[in-house]
Amino acid sequence: MHDVTSRERIAGLVLARPRNLLGMEPFMADVVQGIEEVFADRRVSLLIEFAADTAGEIEIWRRWATHRHVDAIIMVDLRAEDPRLAELVQLGVPAVLLGGPRLQAPITNVLVDNAEGARAAVRTLADLGHRVIARVSGPRDMLHCQARDAAFLATCAEQGVAGRLVEGDYSEDAGRDVTRELLTGSEVPTAVVYDNDLMAIGGLAVAKELDVAVPEQLSVIAWDDTAVARLANPPLSVVTVDVHGLGTVVGEALLEVMDGAGVTTYQVPKPTIRLAGSTARRAGS
The missing domain is CATH 3.40.50.2300 (Response regulator)
Known part of the structure; x- marks a missing residue:
């Protein structure tokens, strides 16, 4: 995109959330912590903005691309017939998709089963x-x-x-x-x-x-x-799923795409069930 040798590189994340879900939910907070752990001491920062919907998310991406604010974009919550994939191709900004599923698309993907x-x-x-x-x-x-x-x-x-x-x-x-x-x-x-x-x-x-x-x-x-x-x-x-660990995988993937790596699919361990106090055998069974 532009010369990054004299400044920090920036990865951008837009969270499109309903207005009644204020701030960052715990899952994304843990993912972000993992990403930032990878970025520490690497001269890379994470920029986070919020939007009401995917149309608003795309507008933010366009602003970032126009003003060269970011060196990579993190995409989350892939939707059916999602217009954001084509938008990323058009913008030409390196990107990482968190969450899959496996795609035939020119974007690095961190898969969760x-x-x-x-x-x-x-x-x-x-x-x-x-x-x-x-x-x-x-x-x-x-x-x-x-x-x-x-x-x-x-x-x-x-x-x-x-x-x-x-x-x-x-x-x-x-x-x-x-x-x-x-x-x-x-x-x-x-x-x-x-x-x-x-x-x-x-x-x-x-x-x-x-x-x-x-x-x-x-x-x-x-x-x-x-x-x-x-x-x-x-x-x-x-x-x-190790959510913090998932964030570290995303962080490493972002570093790779910012350095010009080709499209890659990253796998994370399959989810399992951890029982705690909210679950018990059905009464009478």
Whole structure:
């Protein structure tokens, strides 16, 4: 892009989030910490901005490219028919995509096996005797949510359990709203798998409000092993990926693309389930 020998290089990250999800959720905070750990003492900085949607994200990218503000871009939350991929090609800025899935596209990709996490969650709960399991997803146009949805439903069928899907937006408020619907509906689940820790925290609050004991009456598993999950009451069982380690992989990938490396696919270890106080065997099973 331009001479970087006399100044720090900069990697840019735009987070497109709904207005009711203020700031950075714990997952991204841990990823950012991992990236910045790699950047320390490398004369590389991380620039973060927020947008309301992907159109706003693209506008920020264009501003960055026009004024040569960044030397690489981090893209997250790939969506169906995502216009950002073509935009990155047109802008010509080196980029790294976090989260996959595997692409036939000119962009370095850090892959996470989202389907395996969903399969592991359902199998764990089925082994504990749960026969009605709900999944609270993030926005369904995100491809990693679609991968989790498909694997969740397929594994529910494989295990002979009833699976329900409801959509949230990653906010604690969404977790509250959809959990209230689930716990006051006609077919009440005995277990819920949430797509992130904040929605699970909202779910725990509603369960307490409705006098549904966790884990005695309702088991909960949340995506991602964050401090929020560990400090919840009770501590959340999680679909665990080393999120900080994921950030370090992204950081190393960014250094490579800024140095002119070709398109690369990075694999991270498959997610597993770590049980904690929010999950138990279904009563009577």
